[in-house]
Amino acid sequence: MNDQSQHHTIGRVMVGTDRTKTADQAVRWAAQFADRYGADLFVVQVILPQHPSATEFGTAEHTQAAAAKHELADFVRQLVGERGHALVVMDDDPALAIVRAAEQEAVDVLVVGNSGMAGRKEFLLGNVPNRISHNSRCTVIIVNTQLLADGYQASAAPVSSSQAEAPVSEPHMGARAVKIATVMAKHGIQELLSKPAASDIATRRQQAKRLRSALEELGPTFSKLGQVLSTRPDLLPAEYIEELAMLQSHVPPMSESEVVRVAEQELRVPWEDVFESIDPKPLAAGTIAQVHRATLENGDRVVVKIQRPTARAEIEQDLALLEVFAEKVGKRPALNQVVNMEAVFKHLSTSLQRELDFRQEIENIGRMQTVLADYDRLAVPSVYRDLSTGRLLVMEEIQGGKIAQAQEGPERVEAARQLLESFYKQIIVEGFFHADPHPGNLMWWKDRIYLLDFGMVGAVDANVREHLLLLLMALWKEDTVFLSDVILMMAGSLDRSDLDVPRFQSDIGEMISKYRTAALADMQIGPLLQEMSGIGVRHGVPLPASLTLAAKALAQVQLATAQLDPTLDPYRVAGQFLMRLMMKRMGAALDPKALVYQSQKLKVRAERAVEAIEHLIGARPGQKLVVNFKANSLEDTVRRTGRRLAVGLTAAASILASGLTATSATAANWVSVSFGIVAGLLIIGLVLDLTSRR
Numbered sequence: 001m002n003d004q005s006q007h008h009t010i011g012r013v014m015v016g017t018d019r020t021k022t023a024d025q026a027v028r029w030a031a032q033f034a035d036r037y038g039a040d041l042f043v044v045q046v047i048l049p050q051h052p053s054a055t056e057f058g059t060a061e062h063t064q065a066a067a068a069k070h071e072l073a074d075f076v077r078q079l080v081g082e083r084g085h086a087l088v089v090m091d092d093d094p095a096l097a098i099v100r101a102a103e104q105e106a107v108d109v110l111v112v113g114n115s116g117m118a119g120r121k122e123f124l125l126g127n128v129p130n131r132i133s134h135n136s137r138c139t140v141i142i143v144n145t146q147l148l149a150d151g152y153q154a155s156a157a158p159v160s161s162s163q164a165e166a167p168v169s170e171p172h173m174g175a176r177a178v179k180i181a182t183v184m185a186k187h188g189i190q191e192l193l194s195k196p197a198a199s200d201i202a203t204r205r206q207q208a209k210r211l212r213s214a215l216e217e218l219g220p221t222f223s224k225l226g227q228v229l230s231t232r233p234d235l236l237p238a239e240y241i242e243e244l245a246m247l248q249s250h251v252p253p254m255s256e257s258e259v260v261r262v263a264e265q266e267l268r269v270p271w272e273d274v275f276e277s278i279d280p281k282p283l284a285a286g287t288i289a290q291v292h293r294a295t296l297e298n299g300d301r302v303v304v305k306i307q308r309p310t311a312r313a314e315i316e317q318d319l320a321l322l323e324v325f326a327e328k329v330g331k332r333p334a335l336n337q338v339v340n341m342e343a344v345f346k347h348l349s350t351s352l353q354r355e356l357d358f359r360q361e362i363e364n365i366g367r368m369q370t371v372l373a374d375y376d377r378l379a380v381p382s383v384y385r386d387l388s389t390g391r392l393l394v395m396e397e398i399q400g401g402k403i404a405q406a407q408e409g410p411e412r413v414e415a416a417r418q419l420l421e422s423f424y425k426q427i428i429v430e431g432f433f434h435a436d437p438h439p440g441n442l443m444w445w446k447d448r449i450y451l452l453d454f455g456m457v458g459a460v461d462a463n464v465r466e467h468l469l470l471l472l473m474a475l476w477k478e479d480t481v482f483l484s485d486v487i488l489m490m491a492g493s494l495d496r497s498d499l500d501v502p503r504f505q506s507d508i509g510e511m512i513s514k515y516r517t518a519a520l521a522d523m524q525i526g527p528l529l530q531e532m533s534g535i536g537v538r539h540g541v542p543l544p545a546s547l548t549l550a551a552k553a554l555a556q557v558q559l560a561t562a563q564l565d566p567t568l569d570p571y572r573v574a575g576q577f578l579m580r581l582m583m584k585r586m587g588a589a590l591d592p593k594a595l596v597y598q599s600q601k602l603k604v605r606a607e608r609a610v611e612a613i614e615h616l617i618g619a620r621p622g623q624k625l626v627v628n629f630k631a632n633s634l635e636d637t638v639r640r641t642g643r644r645l646a647v648g649l650t651a652a653a654s655i656l657a658s659g660l661t662a663t664s665a666t667a668a669n670w671v672s673v674s675f676g677i678v679a680g681l682l683i684i685g686l687v688l689d690l691t692s693r694r
Helices: 002-009 021-037 056-083 094-104 128-135 145-149 173-186 201-217 220-229 238-244 256-267 311-329 341-356 358-371 410-430 462-477 480-491 501-516 525-538 545-564 570-589 592-617 632-663 669-692
Strands: 012-017 040-047 084-090 109-113 139-143 275-278 289-296 301-307 392-396 432-434 442-445 448-451 457-459
Touching: 012 021, 012 094, 021 040, 021 056, 021 109, 021 139, 021 145, 040 056, 040 094, 056 084, 084 094, 094 109, 094 128, 109 128, 128 139, 173 201, 173 311, 201 220, 201 238, 220 238, 220 311, 220 341, 256 301, 256 392, 311 341, 341 358, 358 392, 358 410, 358 432, 410 432, 410 448, 410 462, 410 545, 410 570, 432 545, 457 545, 462 480, 462 545, 462 570, 480 501, 480 525, 501 525, 525 545, 632 669
Parallel strands: 012 040, 012 109, 040 084, 109 139
Antiparallel strands: 275 289, 289 301, 301 392, 432 457, 442 448
């Protein structure tokens, strides 16, 4: 019954081709399908015009199209005889041309292969089926032409689009472990992880080069691991940091079909529903993702960041192996003298997992937009959040050029100052900063500097920020002793008895002198902080990891500002920013609400202090400190001092209360006057007590 019904409903079958080998496989499949139901077969070939039809070249193209129709007719006749019909159409859009042909011929079923229909439009390969199925009014069958070309004997039944994706075979973890061990042995892992003499710089450099070579040979994932480690001078020696910073990820770009597949998996619709076009040439191809220019259906120019299909699996596999390695050998004393494997693994795992989730980058961009809101010469690209996911990021395209190409003028000078100051704000105030502001991530457009790529950001906790504020003020005033104390506080080494403090202060002083006597363009706070970190490591007082990353970011951004404005004094910018920051904090402290809050805190603390003194002198019942003095005069002195301290604290609290009630709009005038009188009487009594009983 069902077959009989289908015989009546399927009378016309159409299939598209561009006469490539794989496309002709779809034609043969369609011929079998049409033969099963005794249907007519229409084979349509779309030729893309290269020249206007009115020109001589256009006329030649039409002649070629006529010849192509004769060849196609012969091919179709061989397949299905008189039931075959050949159509040749010249059109810029193969997908819509096939849909229109199907409507004109009133076909019942439209067959299309999943490849072999590439056209002049970019990223059309592999997506003509999607556009046809989306726009056609008849039944559409997508067949896997690759399986047919490989000799697969398919029955005349539809193949779902999911079947078109070849299964991805993941490398076995054991095989990968063997590969890693082989490469490390080849480059001499024992030598790499041995600790040379502190003075043997040449040996350390040689070891670092061999480590870089090993990481590059192990592939993109390990290259990425090395690049991440190059930002952590607190974890690796300086020679290793310099060498790892030179690592390059030799990653072949993804194919067009891979890019489209990931995009459509994330968008949940054919990419043509969202994008008018996507540039097939990537702007950048990295270990985790690659970036393409694109145009949305509404005409907006955007950039699309697409994660590699195998990125997460490969990185998580290598991280699992590194975790095993860290557990096995990380506790060996000899290795820990070279590198802290547990800290390395923790940092790598956190950084890479964060980069694998583009939603984290989206949040970073949003947060940075808020941080830069006060700077009219700085901006970040806007994000199309409704089109972005954990593996797909769609952002506004910044259509400018490198910042060094910015036109001379006051806008360029002001942008340089704002860029430098913004990083002081990011690090000192917000505790959140762009951790990789190299020239490639800074673009000039519309008289603004745009910060790009927020996959790598840094965080500084409140305690380190407070110390950093003191550190910059000490640098500004060239106070070597105080600067040394601040560094020791940040490193938690103030009470170190084994530290040669005079030598440490001397090294810090030499560093400050060197930078302050340098040329203006060389007076960079970022490199200075990096050298300061190096001094700390040499003396066994390493600075916090967040500060070393901040120093690297400052060093990069100050090189950029020096390009924009060589006369810019980073110390002056830092000093002016710090002064405004301190004034702002003082203004906040004088806010009536803040004053009331602080007065209440002072009141509670004063009461506790009085209670403690009363317990101490025995004026309050309860557990008290009992001390037997042989000298009665000493006991009297303690009691007298406690009484004077209590009176003084009460007087101070009365003065503060008088000031607060005087500025309040709700308190009566007599309240502030009463507090003032009480404070005056207490002060007079305290003065009399001090002068009469010495």
